[in-house]
């Protein structure tokens with residue numbers, strides 16, 4: 001069977017540039033349909049805005065990175081100890097990334113820690129800041145437990161806000177703190193869901209399933225499928241290269257996917273601070289006219305700040321910096 005190949009006369013093209021290839025004249029689409037930038041030309045309809053390039057540090061099973069992927073970013077994962085790579089041997093590439101994200105190990109700052117802190121928590125926070133400084137992105141996001149120290153890096157203004165799983169559609173009694181650093185001083189405004197008629201997160205989750213995820217998750221009597229689902233994953237989730245117990249642990253240590261998505265969307269929509277509309281405590285909530293704080297918890301936070309003095313002074317969270 002012979003198939004008829006299209007001839008030049010079969011091609012319907014705008015009148016335009018012609019180019020001679022061997023003996024065949026190929027007619028090219030008219031220049032007017034192309035966007036020209038110097039010598040580079042591309043059809044307009046094929047041009048989509050480039051995705052933001054994100055470097056995800058301390059990825060674990062990378063649910064935090066996955067949230068940014070779902071929000072439309074291109075995510076590159078950094079070294080992960082579970083897979084035999086150490087962040088101490090890693091260096092950032094300057095000027096390539098739009099965003100550096102990461103959730104360093106939180107055991108030293110966790111309220112369930114029994115012994116003295118190992119020092120690893122602060123060391124890993126400093127490696128996170130070192131790599132941000134090396135990559136020099138416009139913004140970074142650090143995710144951790146509520147007791148994590150404040151991070152500071154020259155050239156960035158840092159907003160600290162918390163998210164409860166129930167505010168993000170989840171069913172866990174789980175709160176994470178996010179520190180968003182932005183060179184322009186912009187802030188994020190996470191879209192939290194109202195959780196109870198009384199407006200308390202605790203009330204909402206006690207009526208649902210409160211779960212302890214991270215410490216010994218395989219001992220709390222729940223199935224692996226439920227463990228996955230509580231984190232926003234399908235029950236059949238697997239990570240090649242991880243044995244079952246390591247997988248339980250890595251999933252339990254991850255940012256719940258729904259929470260990650262709320263944080264990622266807020267980060268991607270960050271904008272300049274509006275002193276009249278934004279809550280003074282930096283939580284990213286909007287305030288009603290003439291108010292300065294959004295909730296009773298925000299007022300308490302501001303009161304604690306006033307009483308505690310400047311960051312790093314006694315009674316305040318410690319501060320970790322780089323260098």
Ligand SMILES: C[S@@+](CC[C@H](N)C(=O)[O-])C[C@H]1O[C@@H](n2cnc3c(N)ncnc32)[C@H](O)[C@@H]1O
Nearest residue numbers: 058060061062063064080081086087103254255
């Ligand atoms: C809190 S978990 C990160 C969870 C992750 N953000 C997610 O959402 O799935 C911290 C991770 O840091 C990894 N880690 C700890 N020390 C490390 C090191 N020295 N180098 C690389 N990764 C390390 C741990 O193995 C763990 O998976």
